[in-house]
Amino acid sequence: MRAQFVLSEIGVGLRRNLTMSVAVIVSVALSLSLFGASLLMRDQVSTMKGYWYDKVNVSIFFCNKNDSVTGGPCARGAATQQQRDDIKAELNSLPLVQSVTYESSDQAYKHYKEQFGGTPVAGLVTPDQLPDSFRVKLKDPTKFKVIKSAFSERPGVQEVQDQRDTVEPLFNLLTTMNWAAVGIMSLMLVVALLLIVNTVRVSAFSRRRETGIMRLVGASSFYIQMPFILEAAIAGLLGAAFAGVQIVAGKYFLIDNWLAKKTPVINFIGWDSVVAVLPLVLLIGLLMPSLAAFFALRKYLKV
Secondary structure (H helix, E strand, O other): OHHHHHHHHHHHHHHHOHHHHHHHHHHHHHHHHHHHHHHHHHHHHHHHHHHHHHHOOEEEEEOOOOHHHOOHHHOOOOOOHHHHHHHHHHHHHOOOEEEEEEEOHHHHHHHHHHHHOOOHHHHHOOHHHOOOEEEEEEOOHHHHHHHHHHHOOOOOEEEEEEOHHHHHHHHHHHHHHHHHHHHHHHHHHHHHHHHHHHHHHHHHHHOHHHHHHHHHOOOOHHHHHHHHHHHHHHHHHHHHHHHHHHHHHHHHHHHHHHHHHHOOOOOOOOHHHHHHHHHHHHHHHHHHHHHHHHHHHHHHOOO
């Protein structure tokens, strides 16, 4: 009987404050969608870093005969075979080096043609203008500075370049976007909390006669507050469910069926990341409104 009464009170409350309940559901759905998206973007950045940092190499470019004209580190002329052999031997002796691959000027020109063959700049470069190099794969890519400090000043070396520099701006952009999503999410959560508190206050005021009668007949504080808390919990859970649908739809349509096909070189997050986020979204959607309603009732519903 008590359970039936509580359920009937929940239905009455939701019908009386239908527009505000809908506003709570929408705001919770949007805020939790951004929350889930920010968690997934964080995982995406970590996945991309792990993938690309494992792929990128440290490149040691050697001076060629054209570089001696420009001066600088190549003022003493092109690198000799002995200089290359000495550097390769030292690289192979370092514990942090996993492998060393030599790329000649002709090979570098071939790769250049593959990349820019259909563009106007393709004919501006000749094979003798491209330096030969060592592509050094490190066991720990973060130890690039060890290689740079050891070989950047060596005779015959034009430049030591970390290929991570080419992908780092992308990671920085994604991280900035992630923090922007967190900021918007925080703002939406505040809006949702304010709506929940306001909805509870209006609901408590509209049913002040019923709660007064319940107090007179000796109903406990918990029994009187339970319908209001459950109203907020149901609205929050519905909002979390909609947020979960948006997250799943975003993964399926935006990532799997669009971005993954447009940019196959990027290793996108899998469904396991989505499955890990969804329970957290539902839990927050249930607990956040319930706690907000509980503390709001202590102020607006004196029992």
